[in-house]
Amino acid sequence: MTALLSVQGLSVSFSTYGRTAEVLKGVSLDVPQGAQVALVGESGSGKSVTMKAIMGLLPQPPARIHAGKIMFDGRDLLTLPERERVALRGTAMSMVFQDPMSSLNPVWTIEDQLTTILKYADRRLGRDRDRRGRRARVIEVLSQVRMRDPERVAQSFPIMLSGGMRQRVLIAMALLSEPRLLIADEPGTALDVTTQAQILKLLRDLVEAQGLALLMITHNLGVVRETSNYVYVMNKGEIVEEGPTAGLFAEPRQQYTRDLIAAVPRLTGRVAL
Amino acid sequence: MEFLAFLARRLAWSLLVLVGLSVVIFVIARVVPGDPARMALGPRASAEQVTELQEKLGLNLPLYQQYGLFIGGLARGELGQSLLTERSVNEDIRTTFPATLELVLTTVFIAFLFGVPLGVAAARWKDSWPDNLVRAFAIVAAVMPTFFIALLLQVLAGYVLQILPTTGRLPTGTDFEANITGLLIVDGLLKGQFNIVFEAMRHLLLPALALSLATMGQMARITRASMIDVSRQDYMEAARAFGVPDRIRLFKYQLRPAFVPPLTIMGLEFASLIGGAFVVELIFSWPGMAAYGIRAITQKDLNAIMGVVMVSGVFFVLVNLLIDVLVGLVDPRIRIRGRRA
Numbered sequence A: 001m002t003a004l005l006s007v008q009g010l011s012v013s014f015s016t017y018g019r020t021a022e023v024l025k026g027v028s029l030d031v032p033q034g035a036q037v038a039l040v041g042e043s044g045s046g047k048s049v050t051m052k053a054i055m056g057l058l059p060q061p062p063a064r065i066h067a068g069k070i071m072f073d074g075r076d077l078l079t080l081p082e083r084e085r086v087a088l089r090g091t092a093m094s095m096v097f098q099d100p101m102s103s104l105n106p107v108w109t110i111e112d113q114l115t116t117i118l119k120y121a122d123r124r125l126g127r128d129r130d131r132r133g134r135r136a137r138v139i140e141v142l143s144q145v146r147m148r149d150p151e152r153v154a155q156s157f158p159i160m161l162s163g164g165m166r167q168r169v170l171i172a173m174a175l176l177s178e179p180r181l182l183i184a185d186e187p188g189t190a191l192d193v194t195t196q197a198q199i200l201k202l203l204r205d206l207v208e209a210q211g212l213a214l215l216m217i218t219h220n221l222g223v224v225r226e227t228s229n230y231v232y233v234m235n236k237g238e239i240v241e242e243g244p245t246a247g248l249f250a251e252p253r254q255q256y257t258r259d260l261i262a263a264v265p266r267l268t269g270r271v272a273l
Numbered sequence B: 001m002e003f004l005a006f007l008a009r010r011l012a013w014s015l016l017v018l019v020g021l022s023v024v025i026f027v028i029a030r031v032v033p034g035d036p037a038r039m040a041l042g043p044r045a046s047a048e049q050v051t052e053l054q055e056k057l058g059l060n061l062p063l064y065q066q067y068g069l070f071i072g073g074l075a076r077g078e079l080g081q082s083l084l085t086e087r088s089v090n091e092d093i094r095t096t097f098p099a100t101l102e103l104v105l106t107t108v109f110i111a112f113l114f115g116v117p118l119g120v121a122a123a124r125w126k127d128s129w130p131d132n133l134v135r136a137f138a139i140v141a142a143v144m145p146t147f148f149i150a151l152l153l154q155v156l157a158g159y160v161l162q163i164l165p166t167t168g169r170l171p172t173g174t175d176f177e178a179n180i181t182g183l184l185i186v187d188g189l190l191k192g193q194f195n196i197v198f199e200a201m202r203h204l205l206l207p208a209l210a211l212s213l214a215t216m217g218q219m220a221r222i223t224r225a226s227m228i229d230v231s232r233q234d235y236m237e238a239a240r241a242f243g244v245p246d247r248i249r250l251f252k253y254q255l256r257p258a259f260v261p262p263l264t265i266m267g268l269e270f271a272s273l274i275g276g277a278f279v280v281e282l283i284f285s286w287p288g289m290a291a292y293g294i295r296a297i298t299q300k301d302l303n304a305i306m307g308v309v310m311v312s313g314v315f316f317v318l319v320n321l322l323i324d325v326l327v328g329l330v331d332p333r334i335r336i337r338g339r340r341a
């Protein structure tokens, strides 16, 4: 079976002030339909750059994509016309933002922000939904992320919500247009460990219930164990090891992976997921 | 609720500021050298005449009693007699303040109407030619003295091209009494005399433009900085990642949160505009309060000086309260937290 998302030999460099840094050196990874895959690596290894390349959010320049393909649903995103590329964004594939404090617009209500996103997603997909339909959908996704009082949350400004609630809103945002692939870049790292654990569980439950493919990006192997069945380990812009999660934990082949595993108890030791 | 408490606090604070202001101007007015009574009467007046006027004005009383009289007058809305015009200061201010108000409001309107879009354009095309142009304009507008701009405009549009009037608020001999608000445009509209509205606008254009350039440059600069600041926020990238179109991102997601700094600065600009208005009023023979105030200062017309400063102070305080409300409407964080970010 071919994968829903297949990154093949992706190379990206950044040029700033005349200096060029190779940030991704031939990265390849597959996310099959409905699978939960993790991309793990230490800070600066190139995880976010990979995610941005997939979402089409790399600032070019300074970034430049030298080589590789990003196949999504059988089409190469890198050669797709900009319009079709934008049409996929936030609809077929969408992402869960990391920082709940800064990823929501402070001057608009939650409902306003979600319905705006939905409105333009509908328009791109040629879907016909009126204002009330959009509102109903917003309330629906807010309930899906286990918001206790979705009506009230919808009317709230971000500042009125706790960090955990805002992170749920960010997940709801990603689910709005029934995507097939969800990319989550370190969701909840800005939250306390208990809340983060709840967020990860919620994410896993949602992905399983709705049959979504998930690409979980993190530096924390503890998160990997809880949210994925297949792992890619990234170091300095290269995939250095990959395999089913259980196997990788049992028999890591690389010293780099062993170091990452050794770091886990310190990070999540107190949390029972 | 927090917002009302916030506004109440601001109001109380404003009152305190006004009391402070009254003390300061009272002290300054009494400390400056020269005898107001002597100056008013001229060098040929006799010593008895001077003493008589001093007693009439209360200048022979101890300072604290003089302050008491001054505050008592203020509380009754009595600003006393002007030595210069020999009319009550109330009357003088009632006739001159609307002219200055109309000038300053028009100035701010023009500065905002052009300054904010210029700032938005500069931020949108950062580091390319629109940005460079706006930045150059802001600098030039800031360093060019108002009197120079005023004279330039007057000569160019008034004498060379002869397309706009260069003196007064209306053509001489116009029979129109602005007795509702004192603002010609507003009163003209209310009375349905649209030719008055049109003439008032024509007369306002040059002085208001001259006065507005510096503020316009300031608005553009602040708006640009604020827009760029917001553009770097995560929520801007999030909106892009969800496919919100650029136009919506610019005007809805970026401009509104970026709007608070220019609004706040605009409130502060009112102070320097009233101060700066006198140059423009003198050059364009504008019958305004700023020019009246300057004349009062040079003639040591104490009651008039204090009246003008107090009225300006009250106006400034009211404008800034209004701005606080506007800022609260634009940014819910301020409304909810009950304080400025």
Ligand SMILES: Nc1ncnc2c1ncn2[C@@H]1O[C@H](COP(=O)(O)OP(=O)(O)OP(=O)(O)O)[C@@H](O)[C@H]1O
Residues within 6 Å of the ligand: A014, A015, A016, A023, A041, A042, A043, A044, A045, A046, A047, A048, A049, A050, A059, A062, A219
């Ligand atoms: N806009 C940019 N300009 C220049 N270099 C960049 C830019 N964005 C990323 N990089 C470089 O790319 C490399 C990888 O960055 P990336 O953000 O992908 O790391 P990461 O794996 O997500 O790390 P973290 O766990 O800290 O989020 C870094 O060395 C960084 O310096």
Ligand SMILES: [Mg+2]
Residues within 6 Å of the ligand: A047, A048, A049, A185
């Ligand atoms: Mg990252």
